[in-house]
Amino acid sequence: MKNRLILIVLLSIFVFYGCSPGLHRESQFLMGTYVEVVSEDLSAADIVFGEFKRLDSVFNIFDTGSELSRLNKAGEIHASEDLFEIIKKAKQFYELTGGAFDVTVAPVSVIWKKAIRSSKLPAKEAIDEALSHVGFDNVYLDDNSRQIKFLKLGMMVDLGAIAKGYAIDKAVLKLKEAGVSSAVVNAGGDIFCLGENRRKAWAVGIQDPRIAKSIAEKIELKNMAVATSGDYEQFFVFQNKRYSHIINPKSGYPADSGIVSATVVTKDALTADVLATAVVVAGKAKAAEFLKEFAGARVKIIDEKGNIDEL
Ligand code: ADP
Numbered sequence: 336m337k338n339r340l341i342l343i344v345l346l347s348i349f350v351f352y353g354c355s356p357g358l359h360r361e362s363q364f365l366m367g368t369y370v371e372v373v374s375e376d377l378s379a380a381d382i383v384f385g386e387f388k389r390l391d392s393v394f395n396i397f398d399t400g401s402e403l404s405r406l407n408k409a410g411e412i413h414a415s416e417d418l419f420e421i422i423k424k425a426k427q428f429y430e431l432t433g434g435a436f437d438v439t440v441a442p443v444s445v446i447w448k449k450a451i452r453s454s455k456l457p458a459k460e461a462i463d464e465a466l467s468h469v470g471f472d473n474v475y476l477d478d479n480s481r482q483i484k485f486l487k488l489g490m491m492v493d494l495g496a497i498a499k500g501y502a503i504d505k506a507v508l509k510l511k512e513a514g515v516s517s518a519v520v521n522a523g524g525d526i527f528c529l530g531e532n533r534r535k536a537w538a539v540g541i542q543d544p545r546i547a548k549s550i551a552e553k554i555e556l557k558n559m560a561v562a563t564s565g566d567y568e569q570f571f572v573f574q575n576k577r578y579s580h581i582i583n584p585k586s587g588y589p590a591d592s593g594i595v596s597a598t599v600v601t602k603d604a605l606t607a608d609v610l611a612t613a614v615v616v617a618g619k620a621k622a623a624e625f626l627k628e629f630a631g632a633r634v635k636i637i638d639e640k641g642n643i644d645e646l
């Protein structure tokens with residue numbers, strides 16, 4: 336079963352480059368995932384990798400020297416432009432999704448990351464204790480001084496569901512500044528397609544989760560982003576129940592909304608990355624509500640039974 340699920344995630348989104356002489360493809364492991372760049376322009380990959388490296392040194396929660404780790408340790412910081420901007424975006428999405436998306440879920444998500452590694456169910460007391468330190472309402476932001484301050488002890492931020500999208504968008508800006516007008520940036524399935532692939536839109540395939548090697552849909556993207564979140568990426572099974580790395584910040588337990596995977600197509604990678612996670616947490620009914628605020632977003636979901644639906 337696990338093998339089949341891993342196959343699904345490997346195939347869940349991929350880009351068709353066709354028979355494409357002249358297209359250069361390079362990848363590097365950055366921000367905990369493979370970042371792939373495809374472009375006719377030889378300079379594109381280094382521009383993207385450079386931006387990912389720069390931002391990883393700000394956002395990496397596992398690196399004790401990163402700016403994010405310093406915030407988490409001290410509970411307060413005068414932030415760099417990048418850290419402040421991403422936290423402000425995270426706040427907007429917290430509000431827009433009714434709390435389904437909450438980067439302050441970190442005290443809880445850390446417990447579940449350990450649980451997934453050891454395949455051991457954490458104690459309810461530990462979850463409840465961690466949950467008492469969760470809630471974006473207790474983050475103070477000052478636009479003028481870029482101060483970020485946690486109003487409760489023991490709070491922590493985890494940017495795992497937004498950092499890749501943010502980095503892709505910044506890397507695309509850098510590409511445009513450098514005069515690159517055509518490229519694909521793919522960070523572990525979070526993708527932005529810049530411009531065209533020689534006068535045609537870039538083609539991205541979404542794997543049908545039920546039928547191996549079959550494409551549920553082929554979408555054409557031009558200056559658009561796509562991202563997928565799902566409970567098959569990182570999880571463990573305990574007494575026939577699946578526990579994943581996407582957490583419901585209200586309960587402190589892994590998302591249990593009936594949606595196992597959400598794919599979002601929208602104008603920017605940050606919004607796609609965030610909404611994909613938020614839809615899995617919120618479930619169909621609540622997601623349909625907040626998606627009204629994102630008129631341009633196309634959202635495909637797969638439920639526990641394997642049914643594919645559009646929101
Ligand atoms: P991936 O990064 O594996 O593609 P996501 O984009 O869905 O998947 O991000 C999942 C990560 O986001 C988790 O590993 C955790 O760090 C963090 N996270 C989990 N639940 C939430 C949530 N409800 N809101 C914000 N961040 C979350």
Ligand code: MG
Pocket residue numbers: 495496497562563564607608609611612
């Ligand atoms: Mg995400």
